[in-house]
Amino acid sequence: MSTRRVVSLAIVMTTVAVALAVVAGRAQESRWEAPRTPDGQPDLQGMWTNYTNTPFEVFAEGDKPDLYAGDPDRTAQGTGPGFLNDTAGRQLARGRSLVVDPPNGRVPIMPWAEERRNYKLAHIQDDWVNHTAWERCITRGVPGGLFPAGYGSGYQILQSPGVVAIVYEMIHEARIIPLDGRPHIGSRIRTWNGDSRGRWDGDTLVVDITNYNDKGSVATNVATQRVRAIPQSEALHVVERFTRVDENTIIYEATVEDPKVFTAPWTVRIPMQREPDYRMFEYACHEGNHALPNTLSAGRARDGAR
Amino acid sequence: MSWLRGASIAAVSAALALGAAQVMRNGVQGQAAAGNILRTIDGRPDLNGIWQAIGTAHWDLRDHQARPGPVLELGAVAAVPAGLSVVDGGEIPYQPWAAARQQENYEHWLTRDPEVKCYLPGLPRATYMPYPFQIVQTAGNDIVMAYEYASASRVIAMGTVEPPPVDAWMGQSAGRWEGDTLVVESNGFNDQTWFDRAGNFHSEALQLVERFTPVTADRIDYEVTIEDPKVFTRSWKIQLPLYRRHDRNAQLLEFKCVEFVEELMYGHLRKKTGDERPYGAARVRWP
Numbered sequence: 001m002s003t004r005r006v007v008s009l010a011i012v013m014t015t016v017a018v019a020l021a022v023v024a025g026r027a028q029e030s031r032w033e034a035p036r037t038p039d040g041q042p043d044l045q046g047m048w049t050n051y052t053n054t055p056f057e058v059f060a061e062g063d064k065p066d067l068y069a070g071d072p073d074r075t076a077q078g079t080g081p082g083f084l085n086d087t088a089g090r091q092l093a094r095g096r097s098l099v100v101d102p103p104n105g106r107v108p109i110m111p112w113a114e115e116r117r118n119y120k121l122a123h124i125q126d127d128w129v130n131h132t133a134w135e136r137c138i139t140r141g142v143p144g145g146l147f148p149a150g151y152g153s154g155y156q157i158l159q160s161p162g163v164v165a166i167v168y169e170m171i172h173e174a175r176i177i178p179l180d181g182r183p184h185i186g187s188r189i190r191t192w193n194g195d196s197r198g199r200w201d202g203d204t205l206v207v208d209i210t211n212y213n214d215k216g217s218v219a220t221n222v223a224t225q226r227v228r229a230i231p232q233s234e235a236l237h238v239v240e241r242f243t244r245v246d247e248n249t250i251i252y253e254a255t256v257e258d259p260k261v262f263t264a265p266w267t268v269r270i271p272m273q274r275e276p277d278y279r280m281f282e283y284a285c286h287e288g289n290h291a292l293p294n295t296l297s298a299g300r301a302r303d304g305a306r
Numbered sequence: 307m308s309w310l311r312g313a314s315i316a317a318v319s320a321a322l323a324l325g326a327a328q329v330m331r332n333g334v335q336g337q338a339a340a341g342n343i344l345r346t347i348d349g350r351p352d353l354n355g356i357w358q359a360i361g362t363a364h365w366d367l368r369d370h371q372a373r374p375g376p377v378l379e380l381g382a383v384a385a386v387p388a389g390l391s392v393v394d395g396g397e398i399p400y401q402p403w404a405a406a407r408q409q410e411n412y413e414h415w416l417t418r419d420p421e422v423k424c425y426l427p428g429l430p431r432a433t434y435m436p437y438p439f440q441i442v443q444t445a446g447n448d449i450v451m452a453y454e455y456a457s458a459s460r461v462i463a464m465g466t467v468e469p470p471p472v473d474a475w476m477g478q479s480a481g482r483w484e485g486d487t488l489v490v491e492s493n494g495f496n497d498q499t500w501f502d503r504a505g506n507f508h509s510e511a512l513q514l515v516e517r518f519t520p521v522t523a524d525r526i527d528y529e530v531t532i533e534d535p536k537v538f539t540r541s542w543k544i545q546l547p548l549y550r551r552h553d554r555n556a557q558l559l560e561f562k563c564v565e566f567v568e569e570l571m572y573g574h575l576r577k578k579t580g581d582e583r584p585y586g587a588a589r590v591r592w593p
Contacts, residue, residue: 038347038445045444126577128568138564139457156461158444160354165442165450167461172426172476174452174459176440182555191560215565280461282474286564287425287498296575303577 032246034203039161041179042203044244047280048155048272050252052148054095056224056268058105067121068229069222093271098148101255101267107227108263117217117229125299128292132229133192134220135292137285140170141216142193142209143238143254148270149221154280155272164198164205169280177207184210190234192216205242212236218256233260248274343486343520346445351486351520353441353449356551356558359434359528362389363546366504369396376416378589392434394543398506404537411505415593420499423571424563426458426475428499429492429514430530430544438551440558449481449488454558462490470494473510488518509536524550 034042097105120130134140140147145168146155154169164177177198185195190213198207214234219227236258243251250272257265344352362370369391375384391397400408411418421427427435437454449462462481470478470493478494497510515531526548533541 045447128572128576136564136568138562156448156450158442158448158450158461160442160444163354163442165452167450167459171457172459173457174450176442176452176558178557182557185555185557185559189559192562193560279471281472282476284426284475286423287420287475292568293572293575296572296577299577300575 032244034244037159041159041164042200042205042244043159044157044164044205044242044250045159046157046274047276047278048157048250049090049153049275049278050146050148050155050270050272051090051092051150051153052094052098052270053092054098056098056147056219057107057226058097058099059225060106063226065225067118068225090273098268098270099266100253100269102264107230107266109227109230110261110263113230113261114226116231121229125295125302128296129215131292131295132220133216134171137171137289137292139173139192139216140168140220141218142175142196143240143256143268144217144219144221144224145170145173145175145193146240146252146254146270147219147221147224147268150223152281152283154275154278156280167280170283171285172283177205184208187211190214194236194238201241203243205240207240207242209238209240210236218258231261233258235260250274342522344523346443348445350443350446350483351488352443353488353518353520353526354443356438356440356556357526357548358438358551359436359546359548361392361434361546362387363392363434363544364431364436364502365389367391367393367502367506367544368398368504370504374591376590376592378591379586380588392544392546394545399539399542401537401539404507408505408507411500411507413505413593415503415505416590418505419503421503422567424456424567425498427453427455428475428495429460429477429479430516430528430532431499431501432458432460432476433516433528433548434546437561438556438558452558454561456561456563473497475499477512477514484517486519490514490516490518492516507537508532508534511536518548524552 037043037045099105099107102108123130128136134144139145140149149170152170156167158165158167162178162180164179166175166177167173168175173193175193175196177196179198179200181199182197184197189195189211191211192213192215194209195211196207196209198205200206212232212234214232216232217229218232218236219230222228236256238257239255241253245251252270252272253267255265255267256262346352365386366389370386370389372388373386374382375386377384416422432439432451432453432455435453435455439451439453442450442452447464449464450459451462452459458476460476460479462479464481467478467480472494473496474494475496475498477492479490479492481488481490483489492514493512495508495510495512497508500507511534513533517529519527519529521527527545528548529543529545531541531543532538
């Protein structure tokens with residue numbers, strides 16, 4: 001059997017397995033009755049994690065993991081997509097890709113945005129604005145803060161009447177999602193994390209996010225591979241869907257639309273596991289950010305040596 | 307109306323007034339009259355909402371007179387308003403070395419205050435900074451307090467918790483209800499945060515007992531007992547009210563101030579391009 005045939009067979013088998021898993025998931029979904037909070041919301045509360053071994057995108061020839069990791073000269077190792085090794089004994093899924101739409105598992109990025117990303121990541125020693133907002137300790141973003149990063153992946157969901165709050169372990173984000181039907185804030189207010197408005201669609205929490213600034217990026221961490229550090233525009237619009245499909249699983253989906261950056265909308269699907277014993281530690285990022293001044297001072301030292 | 311009747315009415319009125327005053331004082335002690343505060347479905351006080359302190363405790367917990375701001379060109383805009391002490395008894399009982407350190411902090415405010423660098427505020431400072439914070443109170447479980455400043459937050463675990471594994475800027479908080487008062491005990495702090503912009507400080511031995519007592523639907527009396535045997539001679543208390551934000555469509559907005567301090571902290575390390583816009587020659591008057 002040729003290598004190509006083996007690969008084809010593997011792809012077919014994976015596709016069948018994924019299809020079966022989806023069918024099984026649906027069947028389970030219909031049986032599962034989501035618990036309710038006292039005010040009648042589907043209850044998503046508790047401690048969740050999203051550790052996974054599924055790559056963000058389908059890898060392709062021509063991808064440059066060292067560049068996406070901000071290390072175009074390959075001075076360090078081990079920053080490629082295979083670094084998500086779990087040491088806590090979790091049974092991590094290893095699927096084809098978290099990107100489920102388009103079906104080829106590749107985010108449809110416009111060439112200018114890739115060029116911009118290439119420039120910025122090759123010049124992180126020049127200026128902090130060339131780093132992503134995560135290295136700057138500003139935010140991992142929305143939806144980026146819910147993209148698996150390989151560590152610090154705890155999320156606590158709390159609900160009160162009219163509000164869902166998600167406490168993110170990584171960069172201590174406490175994201176408040178109002179459910180009272182209020183309009184988005186005015187378009188003069190641009191933000192790193194956007195303005196979230198939630199509603200229940202059956203048992204699914206649907207969150208609509210607008211009012212982004214054009215300084216951040218949808219994805220910030222190395223595990224997001226080619227999508228990391230791709231710029232976002234003020235036209236960015238994200239719709240998230242949180243569905244608790246059984247006692248221990250929330251399926252998180254985010255559809256990302258930015259007509260100035262992507263040629264089509266794209267969707268990621270990420271399982272979140274309930275992990276009641278998981279303990280979040282304070283992620284006080286900016287307060288101990290040595291990476292940023294060290295990167296810059298290395299750059300100035302390099303300039304001086306030239 | 308006979309003089310006797312008049313006197314009786316006066317006496318009854320006085321008694322009612324005294325009683326009302328008593329109720330108001332008791333309210334501070336955690337026995338607010340039932341019915342004038344919001345309650346959850348299960349009868350707990352409902353602290354959900356957006357709250358903010360109105361005073362000037364963020365400038366100085368103690369009595370402080372008005373003074374001009376630190377940058378001459380800002381004129382009256384960034385001046386410091388006067389304020390009365392929120393400390394019971396007025397003064398903070400520092401050990402002598404610590405009193406000297408506080409004075410030194412005050413004199414080097416801009417280079418030492420963690421707020422200048424957009425660092426996490428710690429407690430209780432986060433509560434009375436001039437930014438709103440939101441309480442999300444679940445039915446019978448954890449409570450999150452999300453602060454607009456620097457996207458800081460803390461989850462208050464209801465019930466008992468294990469000792470804090472490491473020191474943290476925001477510490478570790480465990481809560482319980484005593485009547486209508488939410489009592490929060492916090493420890494596990496580091497020694498990097500301050501109490502205000504006047505250099506009042508603590509060590510990593512800091513222990514707090516905070517009491518959030520709703521006295522009306524729109525006001526919480528906030529009382530904190532502060533203990534730190536490395537810095538103070540005894541425990542001490544602050545008290546101040548928190549008010550509900552009623553602004554139309556009030557919500558926490560984003561105040562991610564890291565971006566505002568990068569030039570201050572890293573500007574000297576940026577690669578010069580020649581296109582830099584020069585800064586104006588602002589004159590720093592103090593500290």
